[in-house]
Amino acid sequence: xxxxxxxxxxxxxxxxxxTFPVWYNAAAGTSSRPPQLKLPAGQKECVxxxxxxxxxxxxxxxxxREGAVRNNxxxxxxxxxxxxxxxxxxxxxxxxxxxARAGQADFCGRCHDYAGVTPKCWNCHNDRxxx
Amino acid sequence: MFMFEQAVVGSRRYWAWxxxxxxxxxxxxxxxxxQLSYGLGITGMxxxxxxxxxxxxxxxxxxxxxxxxxxxxPYYLHDYKAFGRITILGEFLAISAVxxxxxxxxVDMGQPARALNIMLYPTPNSIMFWxxxxxxxxxxxxxxxxxxxxxxxxxxxxxxxxxxxVILLSIPxxxxxxxxxxFLYSGLPGRxxxxxxxxxxxxxxxxxxxxxxxxxxxxxxxxxxxxxxxxPEAVRKLAVIVTYAMILNVFFLLMELFTAFYSQIPxxxxxxxxxxxxxxxxxxxxxxxxxxxxxxxxxxxxxxxxRLRRNEKVLAAxxxxxxxxxxxxxGVCLVVCGFIPSPVGAVTEYAPTLPELGITLAIxxxxxxxxxxxxxxxxxxxxxxxxxxxx
Amino acid sequence: MTRKGFLGVTGISAAVLAAxxxxxxxxxxxxAASPPVRWAMVIDTQKCLKKAGCIDCIAACHKVHNVPEIxxxxxxxxxxxxxxxxxxxxxxxxxxxxxxxxGKPFPVLCNHCDNPPCVRVxxxxxxWKREDGLVMMDWxxxxxxxxxxxxxxxxxxxxxxxxxxxxxxxxxxxxxxxTKGVVEKCTFCAERLARGQAPACxxxxxxxxxxxxxxxxxxxxxVSRLVRSRFTLRRKPGLxxxxxxxxxxx
Numbered sequence: 113x114x115x116x117x118x119x120x121x122x123x124x125x126x127x128x129x130x131t132f133p134v135w136y137n138a139a140a141g142t143s144s145r146p147p148q149l150k151l152p153a154g155q156k157e158c159v160x161x162x163x164x165x166x167x168x169x170x171x172x173x174x175x176x177r178e179g180a181v182r183n184n185x186x187x188x189x190x191x192x193x194x195x196x197x198x199x200x201x202x203x204x205x206x207x208x209x210x211x212a213r214a215g216q217a218d219f220c221g222r223c224h225d226y227a228g229v230t231p232k233c234w235n236c237h238n239d240r241x242x243x
Numbered sequence: 244m245f246m247f248e249q250a251v252v253g254s255r256r257y258w259a260w261x262x263x264x265x266x267x268x269x270x271x272x273x274x275x276x277x278q279l280s281y282g283l284g285i286t287g288m289x290x291x292x293x294x295x296x297x298x299x300x301x302x303x304x305x306x307x308x309x310x311x312x313x314x315x316x317p318y319y320l321h322d323y324k325a326f327g328r329i330t331i332l333g334e335f336l337a338i339s340a341v342x343x344x345x346x347x348x349x350v351d352m353g354q355p356a357r358a359l360n361i362m363l364y365p366t367p368n369s370i371m372f373w374x375x376x377x378x379x380x381x382x383x384x385x386x387x388x389x390x391x392x393x394x395x396x397x398x399x400x401x402x403x404x405x406x407x408x409v410i411l412l413s414i415p416x417x418x419x420x421x422x423x424x425x426f427l428y429s430g431l432p433g434r435x436x437x438x439x440x441x442x443x444x445x446x447x448x449x450x451x452x453x454x455x456x457x458x459x460x461x462x463x464x465x466x467x468x469x470x471x472x473x474x475p476e477a478v479r480k481l482a483v484i485v486t487y488a489m490i491l492n493v494f495f496l497l498m499e500l501f502t503a504f505y506s507q508i509p510x511x512x513x514x515x516x517x518x519x520x521x522x523x524x525x526x527x528x529x530x531x532x533x534x535x536x537x538x539x540x541x542x543x544x545x546x547x548x549x550r551l552r553r554n555e556k557v558l559a560a561x562x563x564x565x566x567x568x569x570x571x572x573x574g575v576c577l578v579v580c581g582f583i584p585s586p587v588g589a590v591t592e593y594a595p596t597l598p599e600l601g602i603t604l605a606i607x608x609x610x611x612x613x614x615x616x617x618x619x620x621x622x623x624x625x626x627x628x629x630x631x632x633x634x
Numbered sequence: 635m636t637r638k639g640f641l642g643v644t645g646i647s648a649a650v651l652a653a654x655x656x657x658x659x660x661x662x663x664x665x666a667a668s669p670p671v672r673w674a675m676v677i678d679t680q681k682c683l684k685k686a687g688c689i690d691c692i693a694a695c696h697k698v699h700n701v702p703e704i705x706x707x708x709x710x711x712x713x714x715x716x717x718x719x720x721x722x723x724x725x726x727x728x729x730x731x732x733x734x735x736x737g738k739p740f741p742v743l744c745n746h747c748d749n750p751p752c753v754r755v756x757x758x759x760x761x762w763k764r765e766d767g768l769v770m771m772d773w774x775x776x777x778x779x780x781x782x783x784x785x786x787x788x789x790x791x792x793x794x795x796x797x798x799x800x801x802x803x804x805x806x807x808x809x810x811x812x813t814k815g816v817v818e819k820c821t822f823c824a825e826r827l828a829r830g831q832a833p834a835c836x837x838x839x840x841x842x843x844x845x846x847x848x849x850x851x852x853x854x855x856x857v858s859r860l861v862r863s864r865f866t867l868r869r870k871p872g873l874x875x876x877x878x879x880x881x882x883x884x
Contacts, residue, residue, distance in 0.1 A: 181772050184764070186828045202808055236773065238807035282814035283778075284795035289708030293780040293793060353778015353793065353815025360758040360777050371757040371781055432751050432873040433787020509725070586870075587721040587742075587789045591708070 147222040152207045159190045159203070170231075173200065200233060205240035215239035246397060249623035250616045257619070264612045271605015274598045275350060283353055286599040291591035292582040294351070296575070296603050301347035303453070303574035304610075305424045306446060308340035308381065310454020312417035313484050319410050325476040331396075332473075333458060334389040335617035337417075341382040343610040350602055370426045377420045384413045389617075397624045421446050428581065436514035436581040439502075445495040446573075451488035453569040455481045456562040461614070463559055471622050482558055486546040489565055493539055496572075517590070518580045525583075527592045532576050538568035670851040671766040673746065673822055674878040675836075676860045682844035683738045691741060691845060692716070694838030695820070700811045702801035711792040713820040714743040714835055723869060723881075741845075743835075744769060744790040744820040745869060745877030752782035752791065761817075767878055768822050778815040787873050791819045822847075850878070 158165045160172060179185035180198045188196045197203050208219045216239050224230060253261075278285045288295040311333035317323035318330050349355055366372050388410055395402040425443035432438070459481050465471040503511040516522055518532045545551050545561035552558055584590045595603070682688075695701065695714045704710050716739030720727045723740075746769045753763050760775035761782055783791045797814045805811060809825065812818050823833035831837070832847055839845040848857035857880075860866075866880040 177774060181770070181774065184824070184828055186825075201810070232813075235813035236810040238805055238810060240807055282794065282796045284709050284814070288795070290710050290783075290792055290795075291708075291789070293783040348779075351779070353780070353817075354776065357758075357775070357777045360760075360775055364758045364775065366757050366759050369755050369757040369781070371755065371779065375757070427781075428784075431755070431785050431787075432875060433870070434784065582784075585789055586787045587717055588724060589721070589789075 147226045149222060150218055155207055157190075157192060157194075159188065159196055161191060173204075173233075176200070200237045201240055246393070246620050246624060249620045253619065257615075261612065261615065264608045264615070267608040268605045268612070271602050271608065274601040274605070277598060278350070278602065279355070283351075285596065287593050287595045289591055289593065291585040291589055292579060292593040294578055294582070295593055296595045296599055297347045297351040299574050299578035300603060300606070301344045301351075302424060302446075302578060303570060304340045304344045304347070305378070305421050306450025306569075306573065307454045307457060308337045308344065308378075309417045309421040309447070310450050310458075311337035311385065312414050313451050313455050314458070314481070315410065315417075316414050317480070319407070320414070323480070325474060325480060328471075329458065329462065329473045329477055331389060331393060331621050332461065332618060334385045334392075335621060336454070336458060336461070336614060337385045338382060338389060339610045339613035339617065341378055341385070341420075342613060343606050344378060345382075346606045346609065347603075350606070370423060370430060374420075374423050374427060377416065377423050381413070381416050381420050384409060384416055388413060393621060393624060397627075418447065421450050428578075433586045434581050435508075435510040439499060441495050441498060445492060445499075448488050448492035448495055449569045449573055452485050452492055453566050453573075455485045455488070456565045456569075459485070459562045460559065460566070461618070463555070465618065465622070471618075471625070478555075478558070479553065482546070482552050482561075485562065485565060486552065489539070489542055489546060492569070493543060513584055514580050517583050518576055522584060522590050525590045525592050527594060528576055528580060528583075531571050535568045535571035535576065538564045538571070542568055671849050672851040672878070673767050673827070674848065674850040674857050674861075674880065675743075675822075675833075676846045676857050676866065676880045676882065677741060678844045678846070678860075678882045679740055680882065680884070681842050682741060682839075683735075685842055686738075688842070689716075690838040691835035694834045698806055698823075698834045699809055700798075700802055700806055701818075702798040702811075703803065704796075704798075704801045709795040711794065711798065711818065713792075713818070714741060716740060717742050723867060725870075725872075726867065740881065741835075742788065742790070742869070743879065744822075745788055745875070745879045746822055748876035748878060749874060751785040751787065751873075751875060755781045755785040757781065764824075768824055768827075769819075770821055770824060771818060773810070773812055773816050773818070776816040778817065780817060782817055787870050787875065788877075791817050793817050 160169075165172070176188065176198045177200075179188075186198045188198050190196060205216055208216070216234065220231075286295060286297075314326045314330050314333035318326040349358065352358060361372060361375055388406060391406045392402045422443045425446040428434070428437035429439060429442040459478055462471070462473045462478060462481075466473075500515065503515050513522065517525070518528055520526070521529050542561055542565040545557055545564070552561065579593050583592065692712075692714045696703070696712075699713060701711055701713055718739055719731050719735040722742050746767055748767065750761075750763055750769050752761055753769060756762070757779065758775050758777055760772045760777070761769060762772075763769050778793070780793055783793060794812050794814045794816055799805070799811055802811065823831070823835075826833060833845075836845045836847045846856050846860060848855035850857055850861070852858060860882070861880050864882045865884065866882050868877040868880060871877075
């Protein structure tokens with residue numbers, strides 16, 4: 113068993129790599145507790161049922177985007193009969209961003225940090241912080 | 244993978260060369276990361292000259308890729324035996340060149356993360372879509388052909404019968420890739436420099452001169468290194484192909500000049516004027532284009548006189564000047580001059596920046612590396628056969 | 635309700651609503667249910683030239699669309715700008731036009747061609763022609779290949795060679811900025827037309843009324859009357875692109 117040191121060494125490197133995210137998070141002090149979201153005060157409802165929004169807001173946004181940019185559909189009638197202007201900044205963030213002090217970072221961003229996604233929308237779409 | 248073990252054994256000289264190439268590639272990769280974070284503003288391109296060295300290299304290399312047909316066609320269609328030993332080299336050269344083409348298009352993209360959109364939203368009215376289809380198909384065809392024929396050789400059996408139609412298909416396909424690449428340019432209403440029916444024939448002529456010239460040089464290098472000898476007959480025949488193609492290429496260019504300058508339509512003469520004498524005091528490419536012209540003249544002289552062409556040393560020089568002349572003409576001037584002057588008459592000059600040159604060099608290094616490795620594999624297979632025949 | 639079902643219902647209702655809104659916008663132009671629309675612009679250059687040095691249209695457009703002001707000419711971005719006569723109308727100048735129009739540039743912008751070469755060449759349909767004639771940009775789809783810029787005979791397209799945001803003095807948060815690596819150009823203010831507003835440049839030119847915008851498919855619109863009653867030029871008419879921006883010169 114002359115190979116033993118090699119095998120053991122390999123195993124250790126492998127384990128270190130596999131468990132890296134755990135160590136990394138422990139060192140960085142990030143927690144696995146769900147994020148605390150600041151919801152818009154004085155507003156009761158989102159543009160769709162909240163359960164739907166939690167799971168499928170990205171699809172809704174894609175539909176809004178395709179609708180507005182490609183098919184010139186720029187108003188949206190919600191499930192509760194209200195109509196909204198189709199706009200990421202001017203509608204979603206007008207409600208969500210203004211309430212949360214830091215604009216999208218305090219609402220969308222918190223959740224995305226937690227979920228580990230970084231939508232590139234903000235490279236172009238403007239944030240709407242409270243001023 | 245099979246036969247790839249041949250790529251990791253080699254002499255010290257082989258490894259020194261490979262490491263050299265890897266260093267250039269690594270440096271280019273770092274520069275590309277910089278381009279990714281800063282944007283294409285890191286290059287010398289501008290609002291007026293929107294395509295530069297990258298797309299020009301792409302255009303030139305599509306020609307090199309297509310030129311494999313010049314060894315495949317005589318061998319498979321006319322049963323010209325002398326090319327039997329070099330078809331595989333032509334195919335590997337094509338694979339490397341197409342890969343470089345794709346890399347050049349990729350580094351030229353403003354949003355490389357969205358590259359797949361070309362496949363997600365296929366748009367048949369766009370020539371660029373067809374260019375992707377034809378280049379992808381050509382890469383696939385050549386990869387299959389090279390792999391199948393080489394592994395048959397490896398096992399000392401004749402290649403399977405089904406490969407023959409694939410090889411025959413690769414012949415018109417090779418013509419198509421360069422024709423479609425010419426169509427990228429020659430169908431644009433506002434760019435009179437490219438708006439000419441002779442662009443595709445000219446592309447093909449220059450390709451069939453530059454590609455075989457490169458192949459001759461590669462053969463000579465391999466012979467110097469005692470790795471491989473394609474035989475004098477094959478080289479001589481390739482030289483004839485280069486000669487005819489180069490004559491045609493120069494002839495086509497002269498036809499362009501006649502049409503532009505005899506008709507005296509300003510839109511048609513301006514670009515040539517910029518290229519040969521400069522416009523409004525801007526003359527950045529004048530030296531380059533004249534260098535290309537002089538090299539072409541030298542190339543014709545050395546190639547056309549049979550006594551000169553048959554001398555190996557002269558032929559080597561002729562191939563170098565041919566390749567350089569065509570590289571300057573197609574890999575620098577042809578694309579850039581189409582943008583100067585701009586459609587609203589602005590003369591904005593273009594010169595590549597250092598990062599742009601570094602990235603370009605790195606992609607050439609990738610191509611060199613691919614050629615090196617592929618040729619090593621092909622020749623090792625042959626050597627193995629020769630060795631086992633002796634035993 | 636499943637997600638798909640939900641989206642279906644909301645999508646249909648949105649489409650119905652949009653159709654209704656569209657009808658109300660164009661109700662004035664005819665009794666038909668969906669009258670044909672062909673947006674076009676007429677530029678009365680005499681009126682425009684009267685106010686020397688005016689850049690109201692450019693400023694308005696670039697402000698509402700967050701078009702950055704980049705000093706380096708190579709990386710410049712412009713949706714509306716001015717060109718001397720010779721550049722705007724090459725091959726239509728005489729030996730004397732330069733003198734006649736010295737220092738008097740003409741506003742130029744995307745021509746929203748009827749037969750746009752940029753649309754023909756785009757490999758992803760990121761730029762396409764809408765039924766009402768607008769040549770649109772989808773900034774979400776553009777891969778930044780710049781083929782459209784090579785195809786446009788009017789130099790109407792700009793590329794974001796660098797991140798535009800640091801070059802914006804102030805950002806109008808209503809309209810998205812762009813990011814490095816995408817092409818952009820005038821869209822005839824698609825987002826304002828959808829709200830029933832005139833394009834920003836037209837609105838900014840209220841005083842001079844040099845820019846007139848409207849529906850060419852409607853024979854009673856201002857633009858229709860102007861192109862019928864006045865002699866107009868279009869840029870590079872010989873290329874077959876059929877620009878929908880008309881210039882009254884004399």
